[in-house]
Amino acid sequence: MTIDSLGIVEARNKLGVLVSRAVHAHRPTRISRSEDERAVLISEEEYEELLRLRQEREADQVREAIAARESGEIRLHRYESRDELYTDFGLPAPGDPS
Structure with missing residues (x-):
């Protein structure tokens, strides 16, 4: 299956067609806002x-x-407290400054 790729502006301009194509033809479309946002x-x-x-x-x-x-x-390991679990995983407890 090939997936068409469009930029966000072009996709916005063709949104109705893209939705119809996704629903009726089961053709997905990749939409990119940037290299990291797809x-x-x-x-x-x-x-x-x-x-x-x-x-x-x-x-x-x-x-x-x-x-x-x-x-x-x-x-299984049983933790006595939430803080112990977070410490074991090397994470700050919720609410603690990172």
Whole structure:
């Protein structure tokens, strides 16, 4: 599948056509504001499918982690406080200056 790429100004001028193309032809369009700011316009149906697939993958990962814990493959660590958890990961606690 090829994805058309447009700058944000051109995409704005063609938005109606791009939305119709995404919905009816299932053709996504990559829209760039800058080299670091890009998005993809897809149909709501395709977006919902992506969310469903992500949820299924996450549920599978949770099931695998539970099975690994139950079989003794992994050990869980219990933190006594939120601060202990943040310290263990080398992160500042919420509200602390970084």
